[in-house]
Amino acid sequence: MKDTPGKPTPVTGATLDERIKNARxxxxxxxxxxxxxxxxxETGTPFxxxxxxxxxxxxxxxxxxxxxxxxxxxxxxxxLRGGPVRRWVPKGLGDRGVYVFETGGTTGLPKSxxxxxxxxIDYEMMSDTLPDKFFPRGANWLMLGPSxxxxxxxxxxxxxxxxGGICFCVDLDPRYVVxxxxxxxxxxxxxxxxxxIDQALTVLAGGHDIKCMFTTPKLLxxxxxxxxxxxLEDKYRAVGRPVPPGGVRSIREAGIxxxxxxxxxxxxxxTREAYExxxxxxxxxxxxxxxxxxxxxxxxxxxxxxxxxxxxxYAPQPRAVIEVVNPxxxxxxxxxxxxxxxxxxxxxxxxxxxxxxxxDEGEREPPFEKYPWDGVSGVRPFxxxxxxxxxxxx
Amino acid sequence: xxxxxxxxxxxxxxxxDKTTLVHHVTGEPVAEVSxxxxxxxxxxxxTVERAHKQLAAIPVRDLLAMYKKAADYFLNAALxxxxxxxxxxxxxxxxxxxxxxxxxxxxxxxxxVHYVLENVxxxxxxxxxxxxxxxxxxxxxxxxxxxxxxYPTTDVFGAVLPSNSPGVHSLWVPTIAFKVPLLLKPGRxxxxxxxxxxxxxxxxxxxxxxxxxxxxxxxxxxDILRLCGRSMAFGDDRTMAPYKNDHxxxxxxxxxxKIIFGEDQADHWExxxxxxxxxxxxxxxxxxxxxxxxxxxxxxxAIAEALAKKLAGVKARPWDDPACEVSAFANPAVAEAxxxxxxxxxxTPGAVDATEQLRGTPRLVKEGRCAWLxxxxxxxxxPDHPLANKEFLFPYASVIEWPQPAVLKRIGxxxxxxxxxxxxxxxxxxxxxxxxxxxxxxxxxxxRLTWDQPHEGxxxxxxxxxxxxxxxxxxxxx
Numbered sequence: 001m002k003d004t005p006g007k008p009t010p011v012t013g014a015t016l017d018e019r020i021k022n023a024r025x026x027x028x029x030x031x032x033x034x035x036x037x038x039x040x041x042e043t044g045t046p047f048x049x050x051x052x053x054x055x056x057x058x059x060x061x062x063x064x065x066x067x068x069x070x071x072x073x074x075x076x077x078x079x080l081r082g083g084p085v086r087r088w089v090p091k092g093l094g095d096r097g098v099y100v101f102e103t104g105g106t107t108g109l110p111k112s113x114x115x116x117x118x119x120x121i122d123y124e125m126m127s128d129t130l131p132d133k134f135f136p137r138g139a140n141w142l143m144l145g146p147s148x149x150x151x152x153x154x155x156x157x158x159x160x161x162x163x164g165g166i167c168f169c170v171d172l173d174p175r176y177v178v179x180x181x182x183x184x185x186x187x188x189x190x191x192x193x194x195x196x197i198d199q200a201l202t203v204l205a206g207g208h209d210i211k212c213m214f215t216t217p218k219l220l221x222x223x224x225x226x227x228x229x230x231x232l233e234d235k236y237r238a239v240g241r242p243v244p245p246g247g248v249r250s251i252r253e254a255g256i257x258x259x260x261x262x263x264x265x266x267x268x269x270x271t272r273e274a275y276e277x278x279x280x281x282x283x284x285x286x287x288x289x290x291x292x293x294x295x296x297x298x299x300x301x302x303x304x305x306x307x308x309x310x311x312x313x314y315a316p317q318p319r320a321v322i323e324v325v326n327p328x329x330x331x332x333x334x335x336x337x338x339x340x341x342x343x344x345x346x347x348x349x350x351x352x353x354x355x356x357x358x359x360d361e362g363e364r365e366p367p368f369e370k371y372p373w374d375g376v377s378g379v380r381p382f383x384x385x386x387x388x389x390x391x392x393x394x
Numbered sequence: 395x396x397x398x399x400x401x402x403x404x405x406x407x408x409x410x411d412k413t414t415l416v417h418h419v420t421g422e423p424v425a426e427v428s429x430x431x432x433x434x435x436x437x438x439x440x441t442v443e444r445a446h447k448q449l450a451a452i453p454v455r456d457l458l459a460m461y462k463k464a465a466d467y468f469l470n471a472a473l474x475x476x477x478x479x480x481x482x483x484x485x486x487x488x489x490x491x492x493x494x495x496x497x498x499x500x501x502x503x504x505x506x507v508h509y510v511l512e513n514v515x516x517x518x519x520x521x522x523x524x525x526x527x528x529x530x531x532x533x534x535x536x537x538x539x540x541x542x543x544x545y546p547t548t549d550v551f552g553a554v555l556p557s558n559s560p561g562v563h564s565l566w567v568p569t570i571a572f573k574v575p576l577l578l579k580p581g582r583x584x585x586x587x588x589x590x591x592x593x594x595x596x597x598x599x600x601x602x603x604x605x606x607x608x609x610x611x612x613x614x615x616x617d618i619l620r621l622c623g624r625s626m627a628f629g630d631d632r633t634m635a636p637y638k639n640d641h642x643x644x645x646x647x648x649x650x651x652k653i654i655f656g657e658d659q660a661d662h663w664e665x666x667x668x669x670x671x672x673x674x675x676x677x678x679x680x681x682x683x684x685x686x687x688x689x690x691x692x693x694x695x696a697i698a699e700a701l702a703k704k705l706a707g708v709k710a711r712p713w714d715d716p717a718c719e720v721s722a723f724a725n726p727a728v729a730e731a732x733x734x735x736x737x738x739x740x741x742t743p744g745a746v747d748a749t750e751q752l753r754g755t756p757r758l759v760k761e762g763r764c765a766w767l768x769x770x771x772x773x774x775x776x777p778d779h780p781l782a783n784k785e786f787l788f789p790y791a792s793v794i795e796w797p798q799p800a801v802l803k804r805i806g807x808x809x810x811x812x813x814x815x816x817x818x819x820x821x822x823x824x825x826x827x828x829x830x831x832x833x834x835x836x837x838x839x840x841x842r843l844t845w846d847q848p849h850e851g852x853x854x855x856x857x858x859x860x861x862x863x864x865x866x867x868x869x870x871x872x
Contacts, residue, residue, distance in 0.1 A: 186616055186636050221433030228440050269410040273434055309410065 001162045004120040006349065008318060011372055019372035023317060027373070028065030030318035034347040035063040043092030047079070048352060050087075066321065069345060070331055072354035077294075080111035088114045093350065102149035103293040110149070113293045118319075118350045119151050122296035123159040125316050126260075126289070129299045129370075130163075134258035134285035138164040139211035142256075144200045144219050145263055147171045151293050152263065156214045159260075168208060170199040172219065193219070197226045204254055205235035213256050216263040217270050224251055224278040252280045262289035262297075265380060268309040275309065289313075290379055294353055295320045295344050301368070301375075313379060314371035321345045324364035324376050327384065330355060333374075336366050341382055358382070396425040396488070397476040398585050401592060402438050403445055403575070404603035413609070415583060418494040418724035419713060421763050425476075425488065427585050427609045432617035435577075435608055439621050442550040445575040449604045450546075454530045456599075457571050458515055463598035464591070465511035468504075473593040480590070487714075489586040493557055494764065496711070496718030499678055503561035507587060510564040510845065511594070514571050517845050521568065521854040530573055534863050543863030548623025548642075550575045551857060554615045555588060556628040557581030558680050558721075558787065562646070563588060564845075565853065566626065570595060572857050575604040577622060579615050583724060619643050624856050644851040648785045649682030649809030651840040654824070655690035656815025657798045663690065663697050666814055666837060670697075670791075671704045673812060673839035675769055678721040679789030683810045683832070683841045686785040687792045694795035698773035702748035705769035705789065710759040720788060722764040729765035732786050733758040736770060739784070744775035748793075777804045802827045810840040 011026060013019035038045045039052055039059040052059055057071050080088075085100055093116055101119075102110040141160035147153030153169055160167035172193075180189035200223060204210060215223060226232070232248045248254050259279070266288040275282050282304060290313040291297035298313040298320075315322040324340040326332040334340035342358040361382045365375035400407040409428035417424050472479035480488065486504055490497040510517055518527075525542060529535040534543035551574045553566040558581070569576045578588040585607075592605050608614070619625050619637060626644040627634065637643040653670055655663065673685035688697060708719045723729035736757065740747055748771045750757055759766045767788035774782040774792045782792045783806060796804060802823055805811075810832040813824045821835055832847075834840065 184632075184636050186620075190620060221431070221436075225433060225436045228437060267411065269429070270431065272410055273431060277434065277437055 001164070003124055004117050006117060007121050007124055013372070016367065016369055016372060019369065020367050023367075023372045024066070027318040027321065031066050031069065031347055032064055034349065034352060035059050037092065037349055038090060038352040040092075043090055045090045045352065046087040069354050074330060075353050075356040077111055077356065080113060080294075081109040083112075085112050085114060088112075088351070090349065099154070100149075101151040101293045111293070113351060115151065116350050118296065118348050119155045120158050120162075121319070121348075122291075122316060123155045124162050125319075126297050126299060127159055127162050130258065130260070130287065131285060135163065135212050135260075136257070139257075140165045140209050141167040141212045141214065142200060142203055142210045143167050143169045144196065144213065144215040144223065145170075145172055146174045146216075148173055152214070155297075156260075159214075160212070163212075165212065166208075168203045168210065170196055170203065172196045172216075193222055194226075197222050198231075201226060201232050201235045202239075204232060205239050205241060207241065209255075211255060212258045212260070214260045214262075217261060217266055217274070218264065220259065220261055220274060220278065221270075227251060227254055250280065251278055252284050256284055259284060259286040260289065261286055262291060266290070266311055267380070268311060268378075271303050271311060272305070272309040275304065290376075292358075294351075294356060295322075295346050296348075298322065298375075299371075301370075310377055311379070312365045312375045312377040314365075314373065314375040315344075317371075317373045319346070319348050321347070322374065322376050324362060324374070327357075327361070327382070330357065334364050336364050339363050339378075342376055342379065395423050396478065396480075398425055398427045398589055398609075399476065400428045400430050400609060401589075401602070401605060401607040402430070402434070403441055403606045404601070413582060415492040415585075417491045418722055418764055419491075419762060424491050425585070427580075427582075430608050430610050430614065432610065432614040435610065435614055435617050436621055438606060438608070439550060439577070442575050442577075445601075445604045446546070446549040446573075448601055449570070449575055450573045452573070452601075454527045454571065454573065457573070458527075460595065460598040460600050461511050461514040461571060464594040464600070465508055467594040467597050468511055468590060469508045471594070471597065473590055473597065475586075475589060475593070485586055485590055489560060489584065490713050492583045492586070492724070494583075494713070494722035494724035495559065495678065496721060497714045498716050498718050499721065500560060503559055503677070504587065506561045507563050507567060507591065510567045511591070513845065514568055518568050518571050518854065520845060520847055521852055525854075530571075534865075541863055543861045544858040545861050546572075546574060547857055547859050548574065550577055550622050550624075552577040552579070552618040552622030552625035554579045554618055554625065554627040554629075555581050555584070557583040559677070560584065560587040561677070561681065562628065563591060565646070567591060568853055569857070570600055570604070572854060574624075574857050575606075577606040577608060577618060579608055579610055579618055581628075582609075585609060626851070626856075644856050646682065646851075649684070650687070650783060650785055650807055651683050651685050651810040652687045652689060652805055652808050653685050653812045653814065653840065654801060654805070655688070656813065656817045656820045657691050658817050659814045660690050660692040663693050664700065667697075667700050667704060669812070669837050669839050670701055673841055674701070674771075674791045675705060675708070675719065675789035676839070676841050678719070679769065680721060680787050681841060682785075683843065684789070685791055685810075685812070685840045687783065687794060687805075689794050689796055689801050689805060691798050691801075692795065694773055694793045698746075698748040698771050698793040699752075701791070701793070702752050702771045705771065706749055706753040708769050708789070710761070710766035710768065720766050720768065722766055723787075724764070726760060726763065726765035728787070729758060729760075729767050732767060732788065735784075736772070736781065736786070736790070739779075739781035740772070742780050744779045745781050745792075746773050747771070748773055802829070805829055810834065812836075812838055812840050 011023045013022045038048045096116045099115045104110045143156040157167040233243045236243045288300045298315045301312045323343040325343045327341040342360045344356045346353040360379050362376040362379040365377045367373050411429040412426040414423050415425045472481045486500045489500045526535040551569045580588045596602050628646045634645045634647045711718045769789035772781050772792045774794050808830045811830045812834040
């Protein structure tokens with residue numbers, strides 16, 4: 001499949017320093033272009049054109065690079081709750097079909113984000129990081145996770161298609177799970193989870209040559225538990241397929257070679273458990289991701305025992321930037337290795353989000369060859385907000 | 395710092411996720427405890443059928459001999475704990491340090507665990523009502539010419555344990571003698587006793603593959619209750635509500651234990667003041683068998699005042715003071731919240747805190763990182779008062795005047811009741827009362843247990859079911 005227009009060119013450079021410099025130059029140019037697009041009366045976004053009237057600077061003249069992003073006020077996610085949603089569609093893209101994806105919404109209004117091609121570009125960039133050995137071109141995929149108003153279903157399906165495969169989908173509604181858990185209906189939540197896993201097993205028993213999979217950490221564990229309990233073998237028998245010699249009691253034996261996982265918090269311990277106990281000591285490849293509807297998708301450094309299963313994420317720069325900042329002063333980036341709140345900025349022609357404080361904290365990570373810009377590791381719910389938040393339920 | 399690993403049915407596991415336990419007085423770290431996830435628990439439980447067969451193959455007499463040895467090791471040996479070993483005294487001090495329960499209580503309760511290890515044959519005799527032990531080896535026995543056959547209901551017994559009192563561990567200790575593999579989820583602040591008992595078992599010869607020690611979070615605890623064929627769990631009414639109708643889970647929650655005066659003894663209440671004080675305040679008043687209400691047809695005011703007078707002298711003391719009578723709260727916010735609940739209740743007319751008036755100082759004592767709640771007796775005009783039927787984690791009791799003919803209809807669920815009466819009709823009514831689990835007739839405090847009679851559930855009937863069984867005299871193949 002051809003690339004979707006708008007995919008950035010890869011950063012080049014002979015040394016890490018050169019790559020860091022080039023990445024920064026690319027980011028500065030990209031920020032200039034995107035800010036001019038969103039604040040130009042011809043192409044701009046109604047929300048931002050209106051907001052600009054309250055600024056004490058002119059985005060068209062005064063924003064010349066990433067450093068100038070600090071001139072914008074902190075992005076408030078409440079701006080995304082409620083309509084009219086059209087105010088977020090740039091005039092320059094007014095003739096395009098528009099998707100809306102939601103995040104949150106267990107109680108009250110969810111945040112809505114309009115999308116046209118961004119999810120395709122994000123996942124094509126992500127695809128470029130996947131090793132073909134474990135995510136073979138042309139292999140079929142299973143998407144086992146939240147779809148509904150979320151971006152994931154379409155995004156994973158596009159990822160599979162981009163790599164030449166076809167994606168089977170099983171939906172899980174996280175809002176329903178959160179509701180069950182808040183009402184202490186644990187048995188109901190578990191029954192629903194089993195219902196989702198059962199559908200996934202049915203797809204796998206159908207003989208569709210599925211080798212790649214997206215799922216969330218919790219569903220990955222539940223999927224592994226079901227396989228180990230012999231439930232896929234039961235499915236084979238139920239559909240009249242012979243159980244292969246040696247059985248299908250692990251993810252590897254089920255024919256899965258690569259897993260792309262995300263959607264909820266990923267801890268090093270879970271990663272280790274998955275690597276050692278579910279994925280046959282890394283024989284099945286797993287890549288954690290960090291993302292959301294607002295940003296897109298941050299990729300992880302390859303994980304493994306060598307670095308204690310540490311997970312470091314890097315945003316898809318220049319389309320999105322992660323900064324790790326002092327939670328009391330968002331202008332102060334913390335030193336490498338220090339802990340701070342995740343501050344996110346998104347710069348695409350479809351969506352402009354300057355400086356949005358995520359509900360997460362982590363440690364600032366230095367650039368490296370593959371991603372010559374800052375990353376974040378140890379991502380977890382921001383301590384000051386964590387109490388009272390239900391996370392990682394699906 | 396001590397690191398306490400998880401024990402995964404024979405495999406010692408050091409996790410990347412660890413909780414740090416701190417000394418409740420100094421805040422200094424005392425230990426780190428490896429945490430496992432619910433999915434690890436599920437994976438480990440897939441192996442228990444094999445472990446069950448391994449344990450079932452050991453003759454029960456051999457297991458009982460291992461208990462004797464384990465009892466000795468528990469009390470007298472230095473047992474593994476992380477990279478090092480702990481003596482009994484070190485274990486008790488660590489236990490006190492992380493839970494806030496005074497050393498003197500920890501020692502007293504740990505000795506109850508030792509008692510059950512040492513006398514497990516007596517305990518299982520009580521639980522099985524004298525079943526011949528050979529039934530545990532071959533699945534059946536005959537008594538007085540009658541067949542008695544039982545089969546295990548599960549391949550593993552899971553216990554989701556609390557942090558507030560090591561005495562509760564005596565409840566799961568007989569599991570191995572019943573030949574059922576054991577999975578323990580310790581309370582966050584109390585990994586010490588479960589880990590030490592398991593180490594004593596292992597040193598005594600119990601196969602490590604039949605034992606699991608799996609510290610985990612609330613979700614992991616829920617997975618244990620979901621996946622084990624039989625389990626026990628400790629928690630308040632709200633936490634345990636989802637399991638109320640799950641016969642696989644034996645719930646140990648609030649006890650609402652009571653002392654009930656009959657008409658004939660209500661005027662002799664002065665004889666029973668010490669008994670009432672013990673029932674309310676023994677062991678820091680935190681157990682489900684501590685009395686949380688006194689029901690009497692008369693003299694409620696006088697009883698409340700007498701109890702208050704006795705208890706008003708209790709003081710908050712340092713954790714290692716042998717004269718300690720109340721436990722510290724390692725988390726002062728919990729003490730503050732409980733104190734606020736009592737104060738809020740007192741705003742409803744019809745209740746008086748008899749203790750605070752006499753003591754002259756507030757119920758809540760704070761010092762450094764710790765807080766204590768001093769004994770509190772509240773006289774309530776009616777059983778409908780919000781404080782009449784409450785149970786808290788400190789010595790607390792309401793005193794309610796209510797006529798004898800109506801009392802059994804109003805007491806509600808009562809884990810342990812001491813009935814002070816010689817009125818045979820009233821005693822017969824109490825014996826027939828479905829709201830009372832453990833019944834003491836006469837001057838026996840609610841907290842006075844006998845090991846041959848389980849007070850809340852019965853581990854044997856939880857782990858085994860009776861079956862009809864016949865065996866032909868000729869082998870099937872002949």
